[in-house]
Each structure stands twice: as C-alpha cells, then as structure tokens.
Amino acid sequence: MEVNFRKIDIDAYDEDVLLETELYDADPRAPSQVIEETKAKAVAVRSSLNKGDITGALVTILDNPPYGPGVDEAKNLTLQTLVTVLNSTKSSDIPNVVKSLPLESQDILMKYLYKGMAMPGWGDVSGSVLLGWHEKLTEVAGTGSIVRAMTDRRLV
Template identity: 65%
Template sequence: MASSDFRKINIDQYDEDQLLEEELYEADPRDPATVLADAKSKAAGVRGLIAKGDLGTALNSVLENAPYGPKVDDAKILTLQTLLLILNSTKPAEIPTRVKALSSDCQDTLMKYLYKAMAMPGYADVNSSALLSWHEKLTEVAGIGCIVRVMTDRKTV
C-alpha cells in the first residue's frame, strides 16, 4: 500500500451515526414526474397571467406548493425561471404591494428563491438589481425573521 492510499478511503461509510439528507426533513410526497408536470403547468399558467398583467396572482401561484427536496431539480430550476420572469416583469413601485399581499409562508418561499437566484452568478435570467430590490422590500415587510427562517429551514427550493 502506497503512502497516499489512505487518503482515498471514505471513512464516512463506517460511521454508524451518519446523517443522510433524506433524514433531515420529509421529502415532497409527490413523485418527481408529478412535481415536474406541476411546475410545467404553473409556468404555462404564469405566462398567461403575465400577458394579462395579473402579476399578483402569478406570484402567488408560483410560490404556493413550491417543489422541494431531492430528485426534483428540474422542477426547482423551472420554478426559479418562472419566478424570475415575474420578478423582472414587476415595476419597482409595485413591489411593496405585491410583497404585502403574500402570506408569511409565501414570503419565506420568495426569500428562498431570491437567495437561490443570487447564488447563481452569470445566470442569464438573473437581474441583480431586481433581486436586491425585491430583497429589500421583502425584508421591510416580513422583517429579519424571514431571513432567519429561510437560513434555518432544511427544505431547499
């Protein structure tokens, strides 16, 4: 055995108390194909609502029942793209009204998506100034508690 072979051993496989991601929270009860189909139908519905100018309903529909957990990455990305379309379509003066109309759960979900979008540098759909405006207005309405709940929640979007 060479002197560097020990570095290639995964010692976590021998740990009896290893915590798996699936044990941290309950997974989305829907199967991944259903979650993706729901995300696609929401995206189509949101495009229609944006065309009509009904951004409040579009925002609510995206944030309610958002996909979470492992194995639904395609649905998460599609939902993020749909949400970014709404955020970029909203005028800055309308942001506080839109945020106040959301439930506290939807506000927390929106904050999760804002942080996810901010973590994607160079992503074509991300308008950083719009994200920062939404973050500012959301923090004013929902308070610092919203940020704390998002940072400590194990359900990632």
C-alpha cells in the same frame, strides 16, 4: 500493516451519522408529476402576467414549490418563471405585492431570491432586481424570513 489514517472514513464507524434524507420529509409527489405541475404553473403565471395580476402570478408560482432529489428540471423552470415575474414588476409595486403574500410564500420567495443571487450570469437574473426585491421583502417580512429561508433544509 501500514494504514494511512487520513484516508479512513470515520463516519462509517459512527452510529450517529445524520443523513440528508433524515433532515426533512421527502416530497410525496413523483418527479414526473412535479414537472407536469410546474409546467402547468408556468402557463398559469404567464396568463396572470398578461392580465397584469402580479400578486396572483407570484402566489401561483410560490405555491407548493418543488424540492428534493430528482426534480432539478422543475426547480429550474420554477426559478425561470419566478424571475420573469420579478423582472416584469415595477419597483414601486413591489411593497404592495410583498405585503399581499402569505408568510409562507414570503419565505419561499426569500429562498428563490437567494438561489438567484447564487447563480450570477444565469439567464435573466439581474442582481439589481433581486436585491431590490430582497430589500422590500426584508422590510415587510423582517429578518425572520431570512433566518427561516436559511435554516430550512428543503432546497428549492
């Protein structure tokens, strides 16, 4: 009996296999509920932007972001809405806006900045806008925000 050892799935024989579902608690909301909440947030963000409330728009969109499997539509809509907020902010206003965000929202913003940087040529994503926000966010939140964004297994 000849067996090609390179095609054997070693993880099938290992008891200590770490599954992705074991890395973090799943989002308790149903995917349909997540999508509806994201659509409602997008409307609220547009309303805040029309009033000139950039900080309020960011706090709204960064609150309870969608994560986990089955919510890709909500993730994309959240990213699109966030990019709209980022693009409509003057570069001179960015430091004050970032300082007014809570620490958790700063970390979530960092995750979205990296997600936007990973998608070149996607929609309204401008590398210079994302890098400008990244620079100002790093000045305010420090490198700890980068580490927390990179090590958190809940992908936005």
